[in-house]
Amino acid sequence: MVSDVTSTSTSICFVPAPGQTVVTSTKSFAVFAIASRPDQQIQVAVSDGSSSCFTLVQIPTIGDGYYTYTASVDVQHRPLSLKYSYDFDGDEIALDGHATVLPRAAEGAEKEFTTVIELEQQDDLVSVKIPWINPDDWQGWVWIRPRATWIEPRWMHLRDLPDLFSAHMLLLQPVNPAIDPSASFCIFPCSSSHAIVHVSGARDGEEPGVYARVRRINAGQAAAKVYVVGKITANEDVYASVDAAVGLAKTHLGMAAVPFVDPPAQDRGTLSPFNQLGFCTWSSIGENVRPTRAKLEKLVQSLKSAQIPVSSFIIDDGWQDIRSGMNGIAATRGLWSFDVWDGMDASFKETVSIIKEGLPTVENVGVWMTLHGYWNSIASQSPLVAKYKMRPFKLNAEFLPGIASDGFDDIQTLWLPDERDRVWWLPPKELTYQFWKDYFSVCADAGVTFAKGAEEAAALWDGMNKAADEVFGQGRVIHCMAHYERTVNGDIGMGVATNGMKVVFRNTDDFGLPRPNVHRDHIHYNLMNCIITSRMCLIPDADMFMSGAQWAEYHAVLRAFFPGPVLLSDRAEEHDLSVIRKLISTTTTGQFEIVKSQNPAEPVRSRVWEPSLDSGIGPSIKASSYFPGAKSSALIMWSSRDGAVQPSTDVILSSDVVDVLGLHILPDTKYALWFAEMEQVVRFDGGIGSGSVVPLAAVNLAPGTHEIITVAPFHNLGGTEFACLGLVDKYAGLAAVAGIETLETGLRTSVLFAGKLGFIVRPGSVGAGAVKVYVNSGPVAFSMTDLDQSGVLIKVDLTTENAPTSEKAVCWTVDVVVA
Numbered sequence: 091m092v093s094d095v096t097s098t099s100t101s102i103c104f105v106p107a108p109g110q111t112v113v114t115s116t117k118s119f120a121v122f123a124i125a126s127r128p129d130q131q132i133q134v135a136v137s138d139g140s141s142s143c144f145t146l147v148q149i150p151t152i153g154d155g156y157y158t159y160t161a162s163v164d165v166q167h168r169p170l171s172l173k174y175s176y177d178f179d180g181d182e183i184a185l186d187g188h189a190t191v192l193p194r195a196a197e198g199a200e201k202e203f204t205t206v207i208e209l210e211q212q213d214d215l216v217s218v219k220i221p222w223i224n225p226d227d228w229q230g231w232v233w234i235r236p237r238a239t240w241i242e243p244r245w246m247h248l249r250d251l252p253d254l255f256s257a258h259m260l261l262l263q264p265v266n267p268a269i270d271p272s273a274s275f276c277i278f279p280c281s282s283s284h285a286i287v288h289v290s291g292a293r294d295g296e297e298p299g300v301y302a303r304v305r306r307i308n309a310g311q312a313a314a315k316v317y318v319v320g321k322i323t324a325n326e327d328v329y330a331s332v333d334a335a336v337g338l339a340k341t342h343l344g345m346a347a348v349p350f351v352d353p354p355a356q357d358r359g360t361l362s363p364f365n366q367l368g369f370c371t372w373s374s375i376g377e378n379v380r381p382t383r384a385k386l387e388k389l390v391q392s393l394k395s396a397q398i399p400v401s402s403f404i405i406d407d408g409w410q411d412i413r414s415g416m417n418g419i420a421a422t423r424g425l426w427s428f429d430v431w432d433g434m435d436a437s438f439k440e441t442v443s444i445i446k447e448g449l450p451t452v453e454n455v456g457v458w459m460t461l462h463g464y465w466n467s468i469a470s471q472s473p474l475v476a477k478y479k480m481r482p483f484k485l486n487a488e489f490l491p492g493i494a495s496d497g498f499d500d501i502q503t504l505w506l507p508d509e510r511d512r513v514w515w516l517p518p519k520e521l522t523y524q525f526w527k528d529y530f531s532v533c534a535d536a537g538v539t540f541a542k543g544a545e546e547a548a549a550l551w552d553g554m555n556k557a558a559d560e561v562f563g564q565g566r567v568i569h570c571m572a573h574y575e576r577t578v579n580g581d582i583g584m585g586v587a588t589n590g591m592k593v594v595f596r597n598t599d600d601f602g603l604p605r606p607n608v609h610r611d612h613i614h615y616n617l618m619n620c621i622i623t624s625r626m627c628l629i630p631d632a633d634m635f636m637s638g639a640q641w642a643e644y645h646a647v648l649r650a651f652f653p654g655p656v657l658l659s660d661r662a663e664e665h666d667l668s669v670i671r672k673l674i675s676t677t678t679t680g681q682f683e684i685v686k687s688q689n690p691a692e693p694v695r696s697r698v699w700e701p702s703l704d705s706g707i708g709p710s711i712k713a714s715s716y717f718p719g720a721k722s723s724a725l726i727m728w729s730s731r732d733g734a735v736q737p738s739t740d741v742i743l744s745s746d747v748v749d750v751l752g753l754h755i756l757p758d759t760k761y762a763l764w765f766a767e768m769e770q771v772v773r774f775d776g777g778i779g780s781g782s783v784v785p786l787a788a789v790n791l792a793p794g795t796h797e798i799i800t801v802a803p804f805h806n807l808g809g810t811e812f813a814c815l816g817l818v819d820k821y822a823g824l825a826a827v828a829g830i831e832t833l834e835t836g837l838r839t840s841v842l843f844a845g846k847l848g849f850i851v852r853p854g855s856v857g858a859g860a861v862k863v864y865v866n867s868g869p870v871a872f873s874m875t876d877l878d879q880s881g882v883l884i885k886v887d888l889t890t891e892n893a894p895t896s897e898k899a900v901c902w903t904v905d906v907v908v909a
Contacts, residue, residue, distance in 0.1 A: 118165070639660075737792050812851055844893070864907075
């Protein structure tokens with residue numbers, strides 16, 4: 091757990107850190123220090139009067155420059171405060187603050203809460219204090235909406251819950267000593283199709299507390315109902331409270347028994363645009379630069395020359411026929427027609443042809459648009475106004491008073507200086523579907539097969555989604571800039587609006603914005619938001635990235651562990667094929683696809699309270715994703731210290747292995763931990779007692795770098811142990827493994843993609859002559875690398891040449907046996 095964590099120095103850090111609170115179920119608790127010297131003198135003073143000196147730990151170290159120390163303190167069923175100090179040039183340096191160790195209760199109390207709020211017909215806005223939340227008792231992560239279209243996590247004491255920003259989920263830990271210290275508390279406001287709800291702190295004139303803010307979606311409706319639910323759990327899995335709270339919300343909306351399903355992989359005769367390598371023009375051409383024939387042709391030629399197998403291509407903002415100055419002031423821009431803009435120097439159909447003819451690998455072309463036509467809606471003098479009986483709709487931010495504005499930015503109508511200009515021209519509800527059906531039909535006639543919709547916090551969503559499904563096929567819209575109550579907390583997120591069909595959903599703001607710590611925060615926000623979105627009827631999309639600029643691999647790794655689309659946005663002639671090749675591969679039929687996880691990565695559960703964003707050296711961002719075909723997990727780490735000045739330093743513990751495998755951990759099984767970037771293996775022997783923690787490896791990551799740890803089970807066959815690592819030349823290589831079965835003296839692996847299939851074989855004395863590898867029953871050559879006492883690394887090349895010959899076969903079958 092984390093409270094006000096005290097920043098550590100550039101040369102030493104501690105686990106748990108000063109200001110951090112942890113809960114343990116063991117009588118003896120191990121604390122760790124990471125220092126830049128191998129002879130560092132470090133002490134810990136305990137509140138019971140005892141003290142202990144740290145000793146150097148001999149564990150494998152991944153990355154250079156730091157050393158790991160440990161000490162042990164006796165808990166004995168009482169809370170302890172730990173005060174750290176260390177020697178520096180003969181002086182004793184005592185760190186500010188203290189860490190707290192709390193014994194876990196034998197049986198934690200679980201509690202469940204629901205507040206039902208009904209809007210009477212005459213009510214459009216109501217505020218209700220939630221009686222079962224005491225702000226003095228809790229602190230933790232709060233997902234707030236600091237901008238109109240995005241929700242992001244913030245750490246805070248609940249007393250500091252903003253009064254004007256909306257909060258959409260809270261994951262909390264107790265600060266009141268009377269509450270079980272192992273408790274986690276999830277609070278989830280649940281909107282319906284008739285009204286939306288979020289929570290906030292008390293406003294002027296209200297007594298202290300947490301308040302539900304409820305707004306009717308459409309005026310004049312009958313009584314509407316929303317819910318605020320909460321769940322307190324007390325076990326080692328902090329996400330149990332999230333699962334339970336979201337489960338309560340689903341029950342209230344009648345979705346508890348409705349399965350969430352992915353859109354079809356093929357519809358309207360074309361493959362889904364989201365399973366193959368995609369491209370988006372937004373950053374590649376230049377943000378706020380309008381596309382033209384010349385710019386598109388240059389970009390297409392660059393991609394073709396680099397032989398990048400782009401299969402789906404998005405023409406982003408700027409392609410549309412818009413007019414300025416008709417909706418308020420000269421800078422406002424509204425949609426004029428369904429055609430391309432007159433500066434494109436090509437017709438709509440020709441524009442699509444430039445892409446498809448220039449890049450023969452492209453099967454799907456998509457276009458960007460906003461839910462209300464364009465940034466400032468439909469141009470008030472457009473012929474579309476009469477055709478679709480457009481009406482002016484007054485905008486206001488009464489329900490979102492905390493969202494600040496620096497003035498009108500040519501996009502957000504709501505921030506026009508004169509309130510009388512804050513108007514959108516939109517079709518009435520009964521013509522919304524027809525408007526979008528006609529618009530999408532024009533796009534389809536030009537060759538467009540999917541769309542990316544932005545700024546979707548509006549009631550036009552239902553008509554647009556229905557029309558898109560009918561014209562393009564199911565699930566072919568990327569729902570972007572759409573963070574609000576319906577999507578994150580309501581009928582869209584819960585699957586009511588789509589009958590359980592998942593929709594692709596942009597998980598965070600853009601990846602390369604001019605903000606401090608933008609790359610690190612982009613990773614952090616995506617992973618934290620997945621705690622919500624992975625439990626919704628949504629397919630999280632981590633946004634585009636550049637393969638040749640702006641921390642390319644740092645971002646590419648994240649995309650490999652998300653189920654949403656993978657979109658490049660490279661500038662012409664700025665491609666890094668080494669990054670791209672780690673994301674894609676070919677199937678047995680030669681079709682290029684993304685090698686990615688279908689289970690979105692989310693923060694490692696026991697590390698969710700960890701101070702990974704502080705200054706000085708200290709822990710990295712950590713997330714995990716499970717791969718059922720391989721019965722294995724990936725633990726992904728990103729260096730994340732403030733300002734990218736100092737490296738991240740970590741000790742990987744046995745508890746981390748238990749966490750990343752979760753309920754899928756195999757009993758009485760040893761595991762290989764394969765560090766992909768450093769190409770080292772560490773063995774976890776399992777059998778650790780409940781609550782015991784053993785250090786397995788130290789990991790030091792330079793700023794801007796990452797590590798991927800494959801956690802794969804050893805299969806003991808005739809005294810030889812085999813662990814399958816998946817494709818070791820891909821970021822998410824475990825995704826290639828469709829299944830593993832044991833043979834009498836070896837392992838059979840079914841593999842979906844071409845690449846270098848890796849195995850760890852133990853004992854290390856196994857010679858090359860004793861190992862045989864067969865692909866589709868035929869013997870093949872392979873490489874073997876000695877890993878000292880850890881075993882040998884075997885790599886098998888799977889190619890189109892040794893792919894199965896049967897058209898029905900979708901996997902390579904690889905047998906690794908020991909004679």
